[in-house]
Amino acid sequence: MIINKLKLLLLIFLFSIIAHSQTDWVRWEKSDPDYKIPSETIKRQYDLSIQSIGDVVLKPVINAYWFFISDVDGDNCPFYPSCSSFLFTSIKQTNIFQGTLMFFDRFTRDTNIFERSSHYPFYGKHHFYDPVYLYTLDEDLIKIIPAGTQVKKIK
């Protein structure tokens, strides 16, 4: 009698485990995997709204570069923001002359063939963080982030 009760308990126990082990009640279907590395750069602002005199020349040139060259070439700039975004943002925050100088300086740093990881913090997995506010010559805007620190992604 006791042995039969034990067998019954064991059966109930095994049945409940088997019943709960199957959690995926949805029929498996074919999936389309996407192997593209997600881009970490901010979305392009392709608008042509004119907010200042500099926008008349700047926006068409930058939009054309983004559309015909940069988006085709892919996310290759080692820095965040990318050099074109840096140019755009620096001209917006300062003026066309200062922004252009900042861009030439940024391009020089971009072509630096020597070690960079000891100078810049990281942004995401593949970029160095080099924001515009460091180079506007306004000391109050400069916030030091130690080299090698991981910076949180800006949404």
Place this chain on the structure above:
Amino acid sequence: MKIFIIQIIISTVVLAQSVDFNSPENIKLFADYLFCDHDYLRAIDEYEKYLNFFDNDTIRFKIALAFSLMDEHTNALKNFNKLSEASQLYQLSQIEELKSFFKLKLFPQLSSKVSEIHNLKSEYSLSADKILSISYLLNNYSIPAEKLFLAPFNDQEKPIVQNFYLRKTNPDYKSEILAGVYSAIIPGLGKIYTENYSDGITAFLITGIFSYLAYTNFEHRHLTRAWIFTVAGAGFYAGNIYGSVASAQIFNVKINFDFINDVNSFIEAKNYFIPEYDFCK
């Protein structure tokens, strides 16, 4: 067998009701456990429950200390102020208030609190003087003379604090104008001056290459290309001067940043010159 099992169950239920978890002693025990386990927020709640039964200065001190350890210094100050002057922990609470003023960067209040501590003839007057001296390193008020500044510190601390004093009075800044001038004379030299060696060499190479390309194209009468390279070269040359000035500015800000970090690390390591407590031993 059945009777035995029933007896065990009944006796367990009966005994389970005899412990009063809400008694003041048990509340205090639990609060002390939470405090020593660094669960300060819950410890504060339990200590405040205890205070409803008994008014106790040690408990008030622990509440204030818990706020301080959670970096909620405004609340810590409110609670330290509640301690009576007759309390044994009053002098300690004064020095803890100094720590809160330091962390909140309330340097005028810190200075007047140090005067109060001296008036009390507290055993912690020396610690107060040390905190006051260190606070001069982090504020923009005029720093006293070196001898007076170093006076409260012992022989072990003096070399470190003297180094901080020298870094505060004579910081190793780079001149932005000089960096720009250096880069104007030799492209990239301004960046080397501000210790950006690789950027300096790159700026020199790029400006040099574009200048050479412009020169050879002018020499061979390829005027269109020559002017393109000239404009690009001029842009990189001007950008390198601008970048050197910006680099010097960033260097100077970094000097201040590192200095503040070093001073804070030093005073944290010294626990703000406050003796360690034995609440959890």
